[in-house]
Amino acid sequence: xxxxxxxxxxxxxxxxxxxxxxxxxxxxxxxxxxxxxxxxxxxxxxxxxxxxxxxxxxxxxxxxxxxxxxxxxxxxxxxxxxxxxxxxxxxxxxxxxxxxxxxxxxxxxxxxxxxxxxxxxxxxxxxxxxxxxxxxxxxxxxxxxxxxxxxxxxxxxxxxxxxxxxxxxxxxxxxxxxxxxxxxxxxxxxxxxxxxxxxxxxxxxxxxxxxxxxxxxxxxxxxxxxxxxxxxxxxxxxxxxxxxxxxxxxxxxxxxxxxxxxxxxxxxxxxxxxxxxxxxxxxxxxxxxxxxxxxxxxxxxxxxxxxxxxxx
Amino acid sequence: xxxxxxxxxxxxxxxxxxxxxxxxxxxxxxxxxxxxxxxxxxxxxxxxxxxxxxxxxxxxxxxxxxxxxxxxxxxxxxxxxxxxxxxxxxxxxxxxxxxxxxxxxxxxxxxxxxxxxxxxxxxxxxxxxxxxxxxxxxxxxxxxxxxxxxxxxxxxxxxxxxxxxxxxxxxxxxxxxxxxxxxxxxxxxxxxxxxxxxxxxxxxxxxxxxxxxxxxxxxxxxxxxxxxxxxxxxxxxxxxxxxxxxxxxxxxxxxxxxxxxxxxxxxxxxxxxxxxxxxxxxxxxxxxxxxxxxxxx
Numbered sequence: 001x002x003x004x005x006x007x008x009x010x011x012x013x014x015x016x017x018x019x020x021x022x023x024x025x026x027x028x029x030x031x032x033x034x035x036x037x038x039x040x041x042x043x044x045x046x047x048x049x050x051x052x053x054x055x056x057x058x059x060x061x062x063x064x065x066x067x068x069x070x071x072x073x074x075x076x077x078x079x080x081x082x083x084x085x086x087x088x089x090x091x092x093x094x095x096x097x098x099x100x101x102x103x104x105x106x107x108x109x110x111x112x113x114x115x116x117x118x119x120x121x122x123x124x125x126x127x128x129x130x131x132x133x134x135x136x137x138x139x140x141x142x143x144x145x146x147x148x149x150x151x152x153x154x155x156x157x158x159x160x161x162x163x164x165x166x167x168x169x170x171x172x173x174x175x176x177x178x179x180x181x182x183x184x185x186x187x188x189x190x191x192x193x194x195x196x197x198x199x200x201x202x203x204x205x206x207x208x209x210x211x212x213x214x215x216x217x218x219x220x221x222x223x224x225x226x227x228x229x230x231x232x233x234x235x236x237x238x239x240x241x242x243x244x245x246x247x248x249x250x251x252x253x254x255x256x257x258x259x260x261x262x263x264x265x266x267x268x269x270x271x272x273x274x275x276x277x278x279x280x281x282x283x284x285x286x287x288x289x290x291x292x293x294x295x296x297x298x299x300x301x302x303x304x305x306x307x308x309x310x311x312x
Numbered sequence: 313x314x315x316x317x318x319x320x321x322x323x324x325x326x327x328x329x330x331x332x333x334x335x336x337x338x339x340x341x342x343x344x345x346x347x348x349x350x351x352x353x354x355x356x357x358x359x360x361x362x363x364x365x366x367x368x369x370x371x372x373x374x375x376x377x378x379x380x381x382x383x384x385x386x387x388x389x390x391x392x393x394x395x396x397x398x399x400x401x402x403x404x405x406x407x408x409x410x411x412x413x414x415x416x417x418x419x420x421x422x423x424x425x426x427x428x429x430x431x432x433x434x435x436x437x438x439x440x441x442x443x444x445x446x447x448x449x450x451x452x453x454x455x456x457x458x459x460x461x462x463x464x465x466x467x468x469x470x471x472x473x474x475x476x477x478x479x480x481x482x483x484x485x486x487x488x489x490x491x492x493x494x495x496x497x498x499x500x501x502x503x504x505x506x507x508x509x510x511x512x513x514x515x516x517x518x519x520x521x522x523x524x525x526x527x528x529x530x531x532x533x534x535x536x537x538x539x540x541x542x543x544x545x546x547x548x549x550x551x552x553x554x555x556x557x558x559x560x561x562x563x564x565x566x567x568x569x570x571x572x573x574x575x576x577x578x579x580x581x582x583x584x585x586x587x588x589x590x591x592x593x594x595x596x597x598x599x600x601x602x603x604x605x606x607x608x609x
Contacts, residue, residue, distance in 0.1 A: 058412070116595045120353065120553075124545065125594050128587040131542070135584035244538075248419060255412055289431060292423030295416060296401060303405060303413040 006263075007179065014172040021161045030281075036160060036232070038273045039167030043225040044246065045253035045265035046174045051218040052251075053259035054178075054187065056194030057114065057211055060247050061126030062222050064133040065102040067242035069223025070230035071137065072098040074150040089156040090166065095227050102223025103216045105133075110215040115208055118197075127247075134242040149237025152230070163232050170228065171266070174221055179262045190214055194260075222250075256298050258305025267306050324454060325571050331460040333567015334467035337560035338522040339544035340551065341471050342515035344559040347548070348491030349504075349511040350406060352414040356422035358540030360516055363425055364390060364523020365532050369438050372527075379440055379528045380462065386520040394516025397421070398509045406508055422538065429534035439531035463525035470521045471560045474514060478556065487511055491554060546590040552600020565601065 017035065020026055044062065052058045075081075076097065077088040088094055113125045137144045144150070181187035189210050192200040201207050226246075230236045249272070250265075257268025275294050279287035302309045339357055346354040367386050371377040377385070398406075401421065405413040447458040478484040489497040490507040498504055526532055543566060551562025569589055574582040593601060 112595060113591075117598070120351075121594050121598055124353070124549065125591055127542070128546075128591045128594070131587045132584045132591075135581065135587070139578075139580045139584075252416065252419075255416055259412070288423055288427035292420045292425075292427060295420030295423065299413050299417045299420065300401065300404060303408055303410070 007176075010172075010175070014168065017168055018165065021159075021164055027159045027161055027164070032160060032164065034273065034277050036164050036167050037277070038270055039164070039171040040225055040229060041249060041253055041269035041273050042171035042266050043167065043174055043228075044222050044250040045257070045269045046171070046178060047218040047221040047225070048250040049254045049259055049265045050178060050181075050190075050221075051214050053254060053261070053264070054182070054194060055190045055211055055214040057215060058119075058123040059126045059215065059218065060123050060251075061109075061130035061133075062218075062250055063242055063244055063246035064130040065106060065219040065222040066226035066229075066246040067133065067137065067236075067238070068102040068105055068219075069098040069226030070236045070241045071144065071150070072101040072223070073227040073230045074152055074236040075144075077152050078150050090162045090231060095166070095224055098227035099220040099224040102226070103220035106216040106219030107212065110212050111208075114211045114215065130242075130244070130247065134238055137242055138238045145237075147238060149235060149240070152234045152236070154234040157234070160232075163228060166228055166231075170221065170224060171269075175262065175266055182262060186210075186213075252295060256295070256305060258307030258309075261305070261307045264305050264307040271306065320454070323452075325575055326568065327454060327456065329568035329571030330564050331456075331464050331567070332571065333547075333564040334464040334560075335522055335525055335563070336540075336543050336547045336566050337563025338467040338470055338518055338525065339540060340547035340559035340563045341474060341556055342518040342522075343541075343544050343548050344551075344554060344556055345474070345487070345511045345518075346515045348554050349487060349494070349507050350402070350414060352411050352418065353545060354418050354515065355415070355538075355541050356418045356425065357515065357519060357544060358542075359422045359425045359534075359537030360390070360519040361522045361526060361540055362532055362534060362537040363429065364520040365527035366429060366433060366438070366523075367520075368524050368527040369440055372440055372442070379442065379524055383466070383521065383524050386524060387517050390520030390523075391513045391517040394513035395509045397516070398505075398512035402508070402512070403505055406504065422541075426534045426537055433534070435533055435535065437531040437533040440527050442528070445528070457529070459528045463529050466521055466525045467560070467563075470518055471556065474518070475556055477514070483507075483510060543586070546586055549590055549593055549598075550601050555600060558600050562600065 020032070020035070026032055044066065048059065048062055073088075073094055076094055080086070080088075082088075082093075109126075109129050113122060113129070117125045138147050140146060181190070189200070189205050192203070192205060193207050193210050197207055226241060230241070233240060253268035253272045254265040255268070256271060257266065258264030272291075272294075275291060276287065279290040283290065298306075339361060342357050343354055346352070346357075364386055367389070368379050368382050371382045371385065372379055401417050402414055405417055408414075444458055448455040449458050449461060450456075478488050486497065486502045487507045487510055489500065490502055490504065494504060497507070544563070547563035547566045548559050549562070550565050551558030551560070566586060569586055570582045573585040577585065
């Protein structure tokens, strides 16, 4: 019962947030940009949560998927793959394709890695994969624009509204999906793989299949988030998108909020986006120092995340 | 480029690879020790090395203390700092079975230290120039830089000291026992916090030594530490995680791989090749390249 109330409440909050862009003056405020960042961070934190929090496979290669999504959008747009008159800006097909490309890469890399590596070794393997992708894009020459990257026509930009809505839909949809998954056959299979692989496989669960699906799903949503951020910056570059921060941020947010819970990554994303924003507004030069200190303090005093603290 | 290839050049590439790889090795030995007892990859190790390098830099620039003489100051200071960092930050997290907590504290520490350094001392690269920086030593028709040679000597001596400590002293044996099996070691009366603190103290002391080696040979900046830690991680995987001598050898191997691939393929791809080798080793030889047989499953 309590859970159902939480879902309804969540629905109301999402609806309320969806109305915010209609408030006069809102789309130009800093708060609006803050909310957009919060949605983006929630989406990548939830993606990581699905792979690591629920399935127990710690991925350190999320920045590769984020970058692959953004680069797919940039490449399709730059090359006008669907003809010149096609509207590439916030085209659903482009967004979905960006996610799919990241997902296909995840399947190709995930299959050997997940079949062969466990625990720490899998984490290190994904880190290696992420760095290879980064170097490949830096050295990609004409095709990827090298270290400079690809510029998209920013003349189409009018307001931050579409970014806001797509971000909200992505974050809200993903959170709802994880809520639904958790109690489903699929979700229980994921959790059983996390808790005890041997026991799971002895009960007829194909561990590799479930790990692979979770890993690919996480990559698809991270890729869409990457594409969305590309729509905001209009400049996709290795430094901006294939940066290891895009792996560290979701982990931080998910763990601080409570990984393996449905709302933990949302809470963590909100808290960390607030910390980053406040620090970068008030003390831009010491913002990363402050963020580092916050990470240490949170881990020292609530190692299981904010959500689990509330439950106790 | 093949037309330039000669035996002399090949030898030079090899020597340069080994000299640089020795530094990866020393960083990897520190990672290996901390991983042994704590079971976490201490990702801030590279940043601590940079901190050590800064310490050497300031001792030299402000105090006029010779970089090699400062080993006597930096290494003990780092040793104490390591034990202190463990007690202050990792003691509580070490007791939790979920290793993410310790890992994230290490990430936080890395953020904190590298950005504090960047804020306090600017992100511009620093380097030490002494009377002997340009000095060369002639060995077998090759001119070797004296400081790089010294760095290798420091790396080997530091690793040797750690090996002797682990094999010969009672405390060292306790650290080894804890790395093999913490549960059993605790049943034998070994205090887990004590061995963890010692692993951290030695890990930091090694970082201090590596800092001296780095500061005298290459320019460094605050953000170089993370790349260094990643390289140390690759060295660790090549040598077999939890194997101290293997970590040093893994570092040398990585140095060679980078040196050769930078020459034969191209500088920019060298990183991707080291990560590729890293992936292949993880998948096909997870016990490391230099272990003859797996002792236990």
